[in-house]
Structure formats: structure tokens, C-alpha cells
Amino acid sequence: MLSLLKLYLAQGWQVIFASVAEPGPHRYPLAELGVNEQQLKLNDSSFDAWLAELAPQAVMFDRFMLEEQFGWRVEQACPQAMRILDMEDCHALRQAREHCFKAAVPVNAGALNSELAQREMAAIYRCDITLVISEYEMQLLQQHYQIPSALLCYCPFLLDQPVTSGTAEFAARQHFIAIGNFRHAPNWHAVLWLKQQIWPLIRAQLPAAELHIYGAYPPPKATALHNAREGFLVKGWAENASTVLQQARVCLAPLAFGAGLKGKLLDAMRCGTPSVTTDVGAEGMQATGGWAGAIANDAQTLADAAVRLYQHQDLWQQAQQQGFRTLQLNFDLALHQPRIWQQLEQLRSNLHSHRQQNFTGLMLRHHAYRSTKFMGQWIEVKTRLAELSSQTDAD
Incomplete structure (x- = not known):
């Protein structure tokens, strides 16, 4: 994540790091990089108003679960923003391997096609581009899950200083x-x-x-x-x-x-x-x-x-x-940065045509965002009613 933030900063982008997690004692001091931070609430429309006012040109989701939570809100608040999914690793593959390891059987199509895999692949389709950390997983996504290569960008660890100097002998x-x-x-x-x-x-x-x-x-x-x-x-x-x-x-x-x-x-x-x-x-x-x-x-x-x-x-x-x-x-960052940035910039300049060619993504956004939207709004209303009820009881 830090290497990605530095990648955007190096191109002159302003970066805002927004999270629902409470600040932890070991978190990285992002302010030292010039990155602003924003505390978010889950299932709360305050995010919509904040994002609409911010009007970002790109939004990156950290793992598919965040796309599920916020994807429909991003599309509603800033539909022209490029949507990037940082996959981190292929959760479907990790789950399949763990399941098959515990069952003492080889990894198979049934395990790879789990409910979690369906959710993760749907998030990839709903986004404009997905950053994939491993070449093995690039092959898996294209060959097993049939994800179009235009939706994927190989983005491994990016090191501006690949070797730590002065290592002990x-x-x-x-x-x-x-x-x-x-x-x-x-x-x-x-x-x-x-x-x-x-x-x-x-x-x-x-x-x-x-x-x-x-x-x-x-x-x-x-x-x-x-x-x-x-x-x-x-x-x-x-x-x-x-x-x-x-x-x-x-x-x-x-x-x-x-x-x-x-x-x-x-x-x-x-x-x-x-x-x-x-x-x-x-x-x-x-x-x-x-x-x-x-x-x-x-x-x-x-x-x-x-x-x-x-x-x-x-x-x-x-x-x-x-x-x-x-x-x-x-x-080495110098090896990958030009290729990654060229793909992102080309996508940003042709965003409309790129989306029109991704009909599966259009279809999934139409259906899935309706369900997650109404679920999120229902949770928000339920939470507010509970807060009002507790206030009434206190009075």
C-alpha cells in the first residue's frame, strides 16, 4: 500500500487515505508523505456528501470487501472517477488452498469457484482496473476465471531501494x-x-x-x-x-x-x-x-x-x-513504474469506451449495486433508529 501511495505522489497526485478502521498504535505516519487522512463511517451517507465535494479523479479500494461496501456510493457520488481495485492477493485462491489443505485433497475447480470467489471476481468486473500482485495470479484470473486482460494490471512489490545497504555478514x-x-x-x-x-x-x-x-x-x-x-x-x-x-x-x-x-x-x-x-x-x-x-x-x-x-x-x-x-x-520500481502508469493514464483518458466494452461489469454494477445500496441504506436507518431509541430511553 505504501509503495502505491508513493507511486501516485510521484506523479503529482494529491492522495487522501480514507479508512473505517480506528487509528492503531503501529500505523504508518502518512502525514510525513504528504498524505491526508479521513476517518469514515460504515453504512453512513456522510461518506457520499464528503466524496461528492472532494470529486476525486480516481478511487482505489483496498481489497474487494471495500469495493462491496463503497463501490455503489462511489459510482453515485462521482461516476466519472476511475475505480481501481487493489487486490492485495487473490482471496479466492488463498481460501481454496486452505480448504483443500485441511481436506488433504488437491486444489480443484469446486474450491476455486466458491462463493467468496464469485464475490471477488464480481468486484474485479465492477472496477475499471485491478492491481494484481503476482504473475501466477494474473494467469489464474485470465485462464480459470476468464477475466479479460484489459481489466488487470500486474503490480508487484515496488521498491525504490531494492537492497538494504550495510547488511550484517x-x-x-x-x-x-x-x-x-x-x-x-x-x-x-x-x-x-x-x-x-x-x-x-x-x-x-x-x-x-x-x-x-x-x-x-x-x-x-x-x-x-x-x-x-x-x-x-x-x-x-x-x-x-x-x-x-x-x-x-x-x-x-x-x-x-x-x-x-x-x-x-x-x-x-x-x-x-x-x-x-x-x-x-x-x-x-x-x-x-x-x-x-x-x-x-x-x-x-x-x-x-x-x-x-x-x-x-x-x-x-x-x-x-x-x-x-x-x-x-x-x-525494482524503475522497472515497473512506467508500464503501470502508462496503463492507468491510458485507461483514464479512455474511461467511457473502456466501460462500454466491459458489459459484464455494467451488468453486475446494475444488479449488485442495487442490492448493496439498499442493504447499506437499511443498516443506516436501523442504526439511526437505535440511536434515537437509546436517547429516548435516556431522557
Whole structure:
């Protein structure tokens, strides 16, 4: 999200970041970038009046759920604004993989065509353009879901400084690290897999090693896994992810399911920290020359690969350099910015004809926006009646 905001700012756009979420203690100081912030209310017509007065030329939704909530309001308040969907990752794919993983079956069409998938694909059609973070998901959207390429824009991580300078060398580092939001199901499963299978195998070969696990919102069931005797240390929120990544020698990310690109693995590459992950973890992030560490899909192979990286400096340095190459080849802002901006500007200048060619989107907006509109208005009226009733009772 930050890279996208910077992309718009670099083109001279004025950016307003509007959110229904309460400001959190760890939020980014957007004002330092020159980005204004606006607190929103769900299912409240105050948004309509505010947006109509603002009259933006473009509106970007952060994930399809926000398009469902606000799409009809945007179309009503500023119909000429270009509507951009930031997909983040393909929620339908992530859900299908998790469902099939738990059922111990391969990912299949039935799982991919879930109700959530239907909602997500409908949001893509209703928007003018969707930013897709992974080349794998670009293919999935076009081949499985038959989304026209004109509605999609490949937009991976965009790094203005691909490599963190002054990364610590092999001898200055120690221990392993795992990092990720505990509320994210793939991350929580990875922690359990490490605790129950992978870490005991590593610890048997490296009895003095420690695994430092960082992530926001650790629940009691996560902190209960902390065991200093086993070297399994659940540390929770990291004040600075780059600092703890640069202190570690190897990053562990055994992701059994998920989607999109993995920020933790990108950060590890930037910090010069080789990683051990799965095919799902490395998806959409590899470059010519292999992975910046090792890829495996079972506990024993993951553990053995982690131990080899930890013990052999030459192998570790090769993995580190491969990570730096991957960042330069795949995620350099200068590589993607001209293409992305050209597509957005071309769309903005031909918005009417673009929409007329997207008949499915026109149809979905006609029907879906009617239902979400009336539901939103019903909730707003219900909320106001409840407020009036409570005031009457108080009087």
C-alpha cells in the first residue's frame, strides 16, 4: 500500500487515505508523505456528501470487501472517477488452498469457484482496473476465471531501494527467525508446523540454536508455545522488522497454503537474510538462478535445508546474492513504474469506451449495486433508529 501511495505522489497526485478502521498504535505516519487522512463511517451517507465535494479523479479500494461496501456510493457520488481495485492477493485462491489443505485433497475447480470467489471476481468486473500482485495470479484470473486482460494490471512489490545497504555478514548473525501476523491463518499454521515438526528436527542438529518468532497480535495460544529450554521463543511485535531480520542468519517461512507475494520473504531478501520456504511461499517471487535460500515442502527436507544454510557460509552467501538479484530483476520500481502508469493514464483518458466494452461489469454494477445500496441504506436507518431509541430511553 505504501509503495502505491508513493507511486501516485510521484506523479503529482494529491492522495487522501480514507479508512473505517480506528487509528492503531503501529500505523504508518502518512502525514510525513504528504498524505491526508479521513476517518469514515460504515453504512453512513456522510461518506457520499464528503466524496461528492472532494470529486476525486480516481478511487482505489483496498481489497474487494471495500469495493462491496463503497463501490455503489462511489459510482453515485462521482461516476466519472476511475475505480481501481487493489487486490492485495487473490482471496479466492488463498481460501481454496486452505480448504483443500485441511481436506488433504488437491486444489480443484469446486474450491476455486466458491462463493467468496464469485464475490471477488464480481468486484474485479465492477472496477475499471485491478492491481494484481503476482504473475501466477494474473494467469489464474485470465485462464480459470476468464477475466479479460484489459481489466488487470500486474503490480508487484515496488521498491525504490531494492537492497538494504550495510547488511550484517554471516559471522555477525546467529539463530533463526520466523515473522508474520498471527491473525493470518497461513502464518499461524506455519508456527504450529515449526513447533510440532520442523524445529525439533533442526534443534536435534543444532542444539544451541534458537528460533525467534515475531508477529503482531500474538494470541494466548501462541505465547503458550514459548519454551526457552527448546529454543522456541515467541517474541510478538517487532519494533523494527529489518533490525531483527538482519540479526538472524536464516529466515524460516514454511507456508503450507496462502496466496499473493510474501512480504516477509521480500524483507528477508532486502536484509540479506537467506530463507527456507515452500513452493507456495516462493510463488511469484523467483528469478533466474533459483531461490534466495531453499524451497521444500516436507518437514525433514525443510529442516535439513535450514541447517545447511546455517552451517555453510559459502552456500549462505550465494543465497544472499541471489536474493539481491531477485529484488533487482523482479521488484525494482524503475522497472515497473512506467508500464503501470502508462496503463492507468491510458485507461483514464479512455474511461467511457473502456466501460462500454466491459458489459459484464455494467451488468453486475446494475444488479449488485442495487442490492448493496439498499442493504447499506437499511443498516443506516436501523442504526439511526437505535440511536434515537437509546436517547429516548435516556431522557
